[in-house]
Amino acid sequence: MSAKVGGKKIKYFHSVRLKEDLCVGCTHCIRTCPTEAIRVIDGKAVISDQRCIDCGECIRTCPNNAKYALTNPFKMIENFKYRVALPAPSFMAQFDSDKISLDKVYTALNLIGFQYIFEVAAAAELVNYATEKYLKTTTKKPVISSACPAVVRLILTRFPEFVDNIAMLEPPMDIAAKISKELVMEREGAKENEIGVFFISPCPAKVTAVKQPAGKDKSPVTGVLSMTEIYDKVMSVLKDIKKVKKFEHAGKMGIIWGVHEGEIESAHVKKKVAIAGIHNVISFFENIEQKVFNNLDFIEAQACVPGCVGGVLAPTDKFLAKIRLKELAEKLKNSELQPEKVIKRYNMDFFLLEKKPEPRNISKLDTDLIKAMEKAELIDQLTAEFPGIDCGICGCPTCRALAEDIVLEGRASKFDCIFILKQKIKNIKDELEGNEKLNRKKPGK
Amino acid sequence: MDKTYHIEGGNFSEAGFASSDVKKLLKKLGLPTNIIKKAAIAMYEAEINVVAHAYRGDMEFKIIPGQILVTVQDEGPGIPDLELAFTEGFSTASSKVREMGFGAGMGLPNIKRNTDDISVETEVGKGTRLSFVINI
Structure with missing residues (x-):
C-alpha cells in the first residue's frame, strides 16, 4: 500500500500508536477501524501508515489499553518564555461549573505555567463570520467543514471525490494560534520564537493536524497537549488557588462548536446537515444520492459522538460534557470579546488555507x-x-x-x-x- | 467484469443500493470522478424507475475497457408514449409516489443527460428494457 502525491511517496505522521507489549492480538480494533487500517500480524496489531486517519476509534475499543495517542510532553512549554494555552471548547465542559468556575480553571492554567489563555471558542466565533462569507462566495457546494481533522483525513483517504467540497478555511485552533501569537508579540514586544502556543486537545487527530497539516506547510500551533493530562494538573493545583482571576469569555456561538450541531447552528444557509461519529460520516458519504448531496449547502461532520466532547482524550463522560457545554453556552450567551469588531481587523485571506488538501488515492486497485x-x-x-x-x-x-x-x-x-x-x-x-x-x-x- | 442486481417494485428504501455499490467499485477501479458521478446518477434514476413504476426488474452492470454498459429489464406496465417519457417534467407517477418526493418527470431525461448512448424497448402491459452506455 503506497500513496503517492506529486510523484513522491509520503510518510505519514500519526498520533495514534501501539504499545506492543500490551497488545494481545485480540482483533477488537481491526473491526472498528473506519478505514480498515489495522491488521493483526504475528499476534500484534499493525497500523497502516497510509490508511490511518487518527480518529482514535481503536483507542476507544482496545480492552487492553494497548493503543494510545502521542501528544507533546507538558515539559515542552518550558522551552518558551511566553506560554499560551489554547483550550478547546470541549475543555470548558470538563469541569462542573457549579463547583469549579471557568475562571478558576483558567487561574489554575496560569498556575501550572501558562501566562496567557486564549479560548479556541473565541476563534470559532470569528470562523463563524468567515464561514458565512465563504458560503456566499464559493461555487463548490456543498461545503464540508474543515474543522474536524479526522474527517478531513477520511475524505483524503476514502472519499477523494469530495476533496473540492472541503472548506478552504482554517479551523478555529489555527486561527486561535495565529491571533494569540500576534497579541503576545504586541503586548510583550516578544519575538515569535519566544512564544509557545499549546492546544489543549480532546483529539489525537489534532496532534497530527499540527505535526503534518493538510492545506498548509506549517501549523501556527507549537504543540498539542492531552486534555486528560491538563485536567489532572488543573485538579491538582485547585487547592493552591488563593484568588480567582477574572477572564473574558467567548459566547454561545463559539462555545457550542464543542458539540454536535454546534458549528452549523450559526451558518445561515437553507440546507445544512450535521453528522457525528466517524462510522455515521462514512455511511452518509457512501449512501447519499448525488442529487441530494448537490442540493446541500453546508455539512458539519465530526468523527466523535456527540461532537468534540466525545474525543478520546477528554476525561469527562461525553454526554455529561455535552449538557454542561450547552448550559455554559446559554449562560455566557454573548461574547465578551466583541467578535463583530475583531473580525474587521482581518481580511478573508487570514482565514483561508494556503493550498488545497491533497487526496491520498489509496482506494485505487491499480493505475491501469x-x-x-x-x-x-x-x-x-x-x-x-x-x-x-x-x-x-x-x-x-x-x-x-x-x-x-x-x-x-x-x-x-x-x-x-x-x-x-x-x-x-x-x-x-x-x-x-x-x-x-x-x-x-x-x-x- | 459484470454485476447483477435485482430490484423490487415499491421498495423505495432499498433503491440506490445498486448505484452506490457500483460507485464503490468504480472508485476502486480508479475511474475519474465525473464518470463515477454520471454512472451513479444514471443508475440511481434507472433503479427508481423500476421501483416507482414496475413490478420487478434486474439491472446488469458491465464494465469493459472504454465503456460502462447498463441494462435494466423490468416486468411492468411498459411505456405507452416514449417521446413523452423523455420530456422533462412529464410523469405518470401516482400521487402516492409523488408524495414521497419522486416522480418529478426527470428520470429518463436525467439518464439521457448523463450517458453517451441510450436505448429503450418497451411493450405496454409487459415491460421495458432500458440500456445505456457511458464512455470512459
Missing part, C-alpha cells in the same frame, strides 16, 4: 484500468471462497479485506483463513485415510 479490473475480479473470486463471517482470526477486519491483502499486497495467504485451512487439513486427512484403507485391503486381496 485493465489490471484494476483483473484485480477486482480476483478479489471477488477469493471473497466468495471465504466463509463471509468476518471473524477476524486471519488478522483482517473482513473476508474481503483478506482477499484484498492477498491480491494487492501479496502479504497474506488464503490459508490464513481458518476455515480454508481446516478444509485443507480435512482433505489431507481424507486422502491419508483413503490410502490407509487401500493399504489395509492389500494383504487380504
Whole structure:
C-alpha cells in the first residue's frame, strides 16, 4: 500500500500508536477501524501508515489499553518564555461549573505555567463570520467543514471525490494560534520564537493536524497537549488557588462548536446537515444520492459522538460534557470579546488555507484500468471462497479485506483463513485415510 | 467484469443500493470522478424507475475497457408514449409516489443527460428494457 502525491511517496505522521507489549492480538480494533487500517500480524496489531486517519476509534475499543495517542510532553512549554494555552471548547465542559468556575480553571492554567489563555471558542466565533462569507462566495457546494481533522483525513483517504467540497478555511485552533501569537508579540514586544502556543486537545487527530497539516506547510500551533493530562494538573493545583482571576469569555456561538450541531447552528444557509461519529460520516458519504448531496449547502461532520466532547482524550463522560457545554453556552450567551469588531481587523485571506488538501488515492486497485479490473475480479473470486463471517482470526477486519491483502499486497495467504485451512487439513486427512484403507485391503486381496 | 442486481417494485428504501455499490467499485477501479458521478446518477434514476413504476426488474452492470454498459429489464406496465417519457417534467407517477418526493418527470431525461448512448424497448402491459452506455 503506497500513496503517492506529486510523484513522491509520503510518510505519514500519526498520533495514534501501539504499545506492543500490551497488545494481545485480540482483533477488537481491526473491526472498528473506519478505514480498515489495522491488521493483526504475528499476534500484534499493525497500523497502516497510509490508511490511518487518527480518529482514535481503536483507542476507544482496545480492552487492553494497548493503543494510545502521542501528544507533546507538558515539559515542552518550558522551552518558551511566553506560554499560551489554547483550550478547546470541549475543555470548558470538563469541569462542573457549579463547583469549579471557568475562571478558576483558567487561574489554575496560569498556575501550572501558562501566562496567557486564549479560548479556541473565541476563534470559532470569528470562523463563524468567515464561514458565512465563504458560503456566499464559493461555487463548490456543498461545503464540508474543515474543522474536524479526522474527517478531513477520511475524505483524503476514502472519499477523494469530495476533496473540492472541503472548506478552504482554517479551523478555529489555527486561527486561535495565529491571533494569540500576534497579541503576545504586541503586548510583550516578544519575538515569535519566544512564544509557545499549546492546544489543549480532546483529539489525537489534532496532534497530527499540527505535526503534518493538510492545506498548509506549517501549523501556527507549537504543540498539542492531552486534555486528560491538563485536567489532572488543573485538579491538582485547585487547592493552591488563593484568588480567582477574572477572564473574558467567548459566547454561545463559539462555545457550542464543542458539540454536535454546534458549528452549523450559526451558518445561515437553507440546507445544512450535521453528522457525528466517524462510522455515521462514512455511511452518509457512501449512501447519499448525488442529487441530494448537490442540493446541500453546508455539512458539519465530526468523527466523535456527540461532537468534540466525545474525543478520546477528554476525561469527562461525553454526554455529561455535552449538557454542561450547552448550559455554559446559554449562560455566557454573548461574547465578551466583541467578535463583530475583531473580525474587521482581518481580511478573508487570514482565514483561508494556503493550498488545497491533497487526496491520498489509496482506494485505487491499480493505475491501469485493465489490471484494476483483473484485480477486482480476483478479489471477488477469493471473497466468495471465504466463509463471509468476518471473524477476524486471519488478522483482517473482513473476508474481503483478506482477499484484498492477498491480491494487492501479496502479504497474506488464503490459508490464513481458518476455515480454508481446516478444509485443507480435512482433505489431507481424507486422502491419508483413503490410502490407509487401500493399504489395509492389500494383504487380504 | 459484470454485476447483477435485482430490484423490487415499491421498495423505495432499498433503491440506490445498486448505484452506490457500483460507485464503490468504480472508485476502486480508479475511474475519474465525473464518470463515477454520471454512472451513479444514471443508475440511481434507472433503479427508481423500476421501483416507482414496475413490478420487478434486474439491472446488469458491465464494465469493459472504454465503456460502462447498463441494462435494466423490468416486468411492468411498459411505456405507452416514449417521446413523452423523455420530456422533462412529464410523469405518470401516482400521487402516492409523488408524495414521497419522486416522480418529478426527470428520470429518463436525467439518464439521457448523463450517458453517451441510450436505448429503450418497451411493450405496454409487459415491460421495458432500458440500456445505456457511458464512455470512459
